[in-house]
Amino acid sequence: MDIAHTSKPRQNRPSRPVIVVKVGGAFIDAPDKAALFFDALKAQQQDHHIVLVHGGGNHVQRLMDELNLDTQKVDGLRVTPQEHLPYVVGALAGTANKSLVALARQSGMAAVGISLADGNMTTCQQFSNKHGAVGTVMSGNKKLLQTLCSDDFFPIVSSIGCSAHGALLNVNADDAAVAVASVLNARLLLLSDVEGVLDNQKMPIRKLNQADIQTLIEQGVIRDGMAVKVNAALNAAKQLGQPVTIGSWQAPNIISRSLDKTAGTTISPH
Ligand SMILES: Nc1ncnc2c1ncn2[C@@H]1O[C@H](COP(=O)(O)OP(=O)(O)O)[C@@H](O)[C@H]1O
Numbered sequence: 001m002d003i004a005h006t007s008k009p010r011q012n013r014p015s016r017p018v019i020v021v022k023v024g025g026a027f028i029d030a031p032d033k034a035a036l037f038f039d040a041l042k043a044q045q046q047d048h049h050i051v052l053v054h055g056g057g058n059h060v061q062r063l064m065d066e067l068n069l070d071t072q073k074v075d076g077l078r079v080t081p082q083e084h085l086p087y088v089v090g091a092l093a094g095t096a097n098k099s100l101v102a103l104a105r106q107s108g109m110a111a112v113g114i115s116l117a118d119g120n121m122t123t124c125q126q127f128s129n130k131h132g133a134v135g136t137v138m139s140g141n142k143k144l145l146q147t148l149c150s151d152d153f154f155p156i157v158s159s160i161g162c163s164a165h166g167a168l169l170n171v172n173a174d175d176a177a178v179a180v181a182s183v184l185n186a187r188l189l190l191l192s193d194v195e196g197v198l199d200n201q202k203m204p205i206r207k208l209n210q211a212d213i214q215t216l217i218e219q220g221v222i223r224d225g226m227a228v229k230v231n232a233a234l235n236a237a238k239q240l241g242q243p244v245t246i247g248s249w250q251a252p253n254i255i256s257r258s259l260d261k262t263a264g265t266t267i268s269p270h
């Protein structure tokens with residue numbers, strides 16, 4: 001076939017493998033350390049496209065405290081009555097997201113702050129009446145993320161999504177990261193303020209599979225936010241058919257060491 005005559009529309013495919021990195025709220029509160037982490041991400045951009053997904057549960061909590069609004073978590077998820085939603089959206093898709101864009105700029109990265117709702121990249125559904133405006137998330141259209149990556153922008157995605165009926169929903173940020181990784185079929189790193197999943201002696205566990213996770217949750221060794229995180233990681237490892245790392249964004253060379261499984265906890269699909 002004469003290639004010169006097959007003029008196809010431009011395909012915005014990322015030319016390098018994509019890594020989706022998720023950071024929690026503690027990251028946004030440590031701007032000096034965050035700057036070092038962004039420098040490390042920038043260095044990785046030579047070999048990979050990076051997409052950052054972020055939480056900020058502590059920002060939401062702080063805002064609620066300042067407003068004298070009582071907020072609680074049930075099953076690791078923040079109960080979000082409709083009247084709290086504007087504050088949750090403001091804290092996560094507003095302050096937290098734009099603070100990260102500004103920090104990335106400091107490291108010379110061309111960040112674009114978006115949310116799960118943008119470009120139809122995901123579709124969310126209300127999780128339960130009990131939890132209010134909390135969403136489960138399903139992966140959707142990859143075009144926006146692919147376009148940004150292929151043009152060397154650095155997408156920073158908050159965990160605010162929307163339903164097919166146009167309702168905004170608050171999504172757990174680990175679940176958000178799984179959906180984004182699934183959209184791009186990317187390697188996933190869930191980075192927190194702990195070295196990895198810790199055992200009952202508080203020592204990091206190198207590898208976990210489904211059976212180990214179930215036992216440790218039943219024993220109460222893995223609980224709270226970490227229980228949500230390991231389940232999200234296991235779910236992602238199965239969907240993506242590749243391991244997912246849970247580690248600390250403060251650990252030196254965490255990205256490259258996660259990729260070669262020498263840092264953090266590796267969650268395997270089986
Ligand atoms: N077995 C465990 N190993 C590590 N952390 C655990 C474990 N069980 C509970 N945790 C708690 O989970 C927290 C991490 O989850 P979370 O607060 O949701 O993180 P992030 O906000 O960074 O996503 C840790 O700071 C720790 O308090």
Ligand SMILES: CC(=O)N[C@@H](CCC(=O)OP(=O)(O)O)C(=O)O
Pocket residue numbers: 023024025026054055056057058060076077078088092134135159170171172173174225
């Ligand atoms: C439904 C739900 O729980 N949403 C979370 C979203 C932010 C989050 O997950 O932040 P971290 O990753 O810092 O914990 C919340 O409102 O706290």
